[in-house]
Amino acid sequence: MSDVSRDPSAGWLEGREHLLPVRIYYEDTDFTGMVYHANYLRYFERGRSDFFRLVGIRHAELLEMEEPTAFTIVRMEIDYRRAARVDDALLVRTTYDEVRGPRLLVSQRITRGDELVAEAHVQAVCIDLRGRARKPPKTMIERLRPYLAAPKAAP
Numbered sequence: 001m002s003d004v005s006r007d008p009s010a011g012w013l014e015g016r017e018h019l020l021p022v023r024i025y026y027e028d029t030d031f032t033g034m035v036y037h038a039n040y041l042r043y044f045e046r047g048r049s050d051f052f053r054l055v056g057i058r059h060a061e062l063l064e065m066e067e068p069t070a071f072t073i074v075r076m077e078i079d080y081r082r083a084a085r086v087d088d089a090l091l092v093r094t095t096y097d098e099v100r101g102p103r104l105l106v107s108q109r110i111t112r113g114d115e116l117v118a119e120a121h122v123q124a125v126c127i128d129l130r131g132r133a134r135k136p137p138k139t140m141i142e143r144l145r146p147y148l149a150a151p152k153a154a155p
Helices: 039-054 059-063 138-147
Strands: 012-014 017-023 070-080 089-100 103-112 115-127
Touching: 012 039, 017 039, 039 070, 039 089, 039 103, 039 115, 059 070, 089 138
Parallel strands: none
Antiparallel strands: 012 017, 017 089, 070 115, 089 103, 103 115
């Protein structure tokens, strides 16, 4: 068993939102000194994964279930608003908004203080090990339920 005090930070939850601090290192930047655009994908992935970790959903455990489960990203829309640079301290902000059949709808933002750096709207699909879409396991939905957006009232 690991010593939690030595584990890397998985961020924290504030209400429905997960916050994950990210420091920008030289290796994250391109020749202009700005964060290379593809690295934002990695920061967003860390935010989604660490959200799961904090609410008790572990990817390794999903693979060990009687019906093994994984995820694939089927759509990701990113808007880059400001450039991040070496030494910046950013926050990756993640909310799991809705589960719709096998789909998980996720909203993410990366901020530097009060400034919006990038935002993403993500659709992940729960799959079996053959790559076929399937509904997420019941235990996963139960752990996510308190963090999902309230259902919209019918007009």
